[in-house]
Amino acid sequence: MQLVTEDNITDLAVERWATAREPRTAELMTALVRHLHDFAREVRLTEAEWMAAIQWLTRTGQISDEKREEFILASDVLGLSMLVVQMNHQLDAKATPATVLGPFHIDGSPELDYAADMSDGVPGATLYLHGTVTDLDGKPVGGAVLDVWQADTEGAYESQIADIDEARLRAKYTTREDGSYCVRTIAPKGYTIPMDGPIGELIGRTEISHFRPAHIHFLINVPGYEPLITHLFQEGAEYLDSDVVFGTKQELVIPFEPRDPGATPDGGTSSEPWLEGRYDFVLQPQG
Ligand code: BEZ
Ligand code: FE
Numbered sequence: 137m138q139l140v141t142e143d144n145i146t147d148l149a150v151e152r153w154a155t156a157r158e159p160r161t162a163e164l165m166t167a168l169v170r171h172l173h174d175f176a177r178e179v180r181l182t183e184a185e186w187m188a189a190i191q192w193l194t195r196t197g198q199i200s201d202e203k204r205e206e207f208i209l210a211s212d213v214l215g216l217s218m219l220v221v222q223m224n225h226q227l228d229a230k231a232t233p234a235t236v237l238g239p240f241h242i243d244g245s246p247e248l249d250y251a252a253d254m255s256d257g258v259p260g261a262t263l264y265l266h267g268t269v270t271d272l273d274g275k276p277v278g279g280a281v282l283d284v285w286q287a288d289t290e291g292a293y294e295s296q297i298a299d300i301d302e303a304r305l306r307a308k309y310t311t312r313e314d315g316s317y318c319v320r321t322i323a324p325k326g327y328t329i330p331m332d333g334p335i336g337e338l339i340g341r342t343e344i345s346h347f348r349p350a351h352i353h354f355l356i357n358v359p360g361y362e363p364l365i366t367h368l369f370q371e372g373a374e375y376l377d378s379d380v381v382f383g384t385k386q387e388l389v390i391p392f393e394p395r396d397p398g399a400t401p402d403g404g405t406s407s408e409p410w411l412e413g414r415y416d417f418v419l420q421p422q423g
Contacts, residue, residue: 146173195334203295205239209335212236212381213344227362230272231420235383237365238353240293245283245306251318251402254307260289260322262410263392265368266401268315269356269417276315277419283308283355284319291327318402323392323411324350326375339380349375349384354417361419368415390415 140148149169156162175181200206211217217236225234248254251264269280285306287293294304311317328346330336339346350373357363369376369384371391376384392411400406 192334199333208239215382218382227420232417233385235366245308246303248307251320253320255322263321263323264401265413266318267414267416269311270315278313280311280358281308286324286352287327289325326350345378346380347375349373
């Protein structure tokens with residue numbers, strides 16, 4: 137019989153998990169066991185604290201459903217999502233940097249034409265976001281699909297609103313042959329991450345700001361290029377320096393310039409003042 141002691145339990149558990157048939161699973165699980173045990177030793181974890189942590193994890197699972205991803209939020213506020221993004225997307229300095237996906241992306245957004253309005257009656261200041269998608273050498277990437285999503289001016293994403301049948305503030309735009317795209321929407325505002333669950337409960341015990349700066353999300357997945365998940369942030373927005381999910385990058389901050397009524401980037405005219413944001417996405421070839 138193997139006698140377990142505080143001194144040998146880590147080696148015994150590592151040895152057991154090293155039997156995983158797939159080598160990467162063995163590597164991941166043995167490292168996880170070592171780090172978990174080190175953590176418990178370092179803080180001299182009590183049984184009450186471990187039980188509280190297990191209950192917190194249980195609540196994190198229980199509050200999650202197909203519309204709410206509390207574990208993604210946990211990973212985001214711990215800085216783990218952004219660390220994984222940074223390690224896995226070491227792109228050329230010319231390429232558009234990646235940032236977190238977040239918990240609010242919804243698959244299957246409707247496809248809209250160049251400059252069609254994805255805000256469709258949601259109140260807010262009209263914003264045209266336009267520019268190009270190119271490769272590292274400036275060659276246009278035509279036919280690239282930009283999957284775009286954002287919160288409204290109250291900070292609510294579609295998945296946070298009950299009983300909604302239609303896509304709200306999300307759409308897919310396809311670049312033209314010259315790589316150009318144009319999104320018509322409303323200017324987002326900064327917002328708080330959901331504070332009514334286990335993550336909010338924990339954040340509430342700290343001095344951490346629970347806000348994100350105003351931004352719009354983009355997912356651009358073109359065959360032959362590294363998939364790009366990113367955001368554009370509004371220059372001058374509140375919380376740029378304290379983004380609760382560590383997702384802000386200087387290269388992704390752009391001005392939303394106020395424009396008088398008149399010609400809009402799609403060749404139309406606006407009878408109201410509007411805002412203009414320009415950004416050229418640069419994709420990194422795969423491989
Ligand atoms: C978001 O920007 O949608 C988001 C990202 C991470 C956590 C919460 C929200
Ligand atoms: Fe967001």
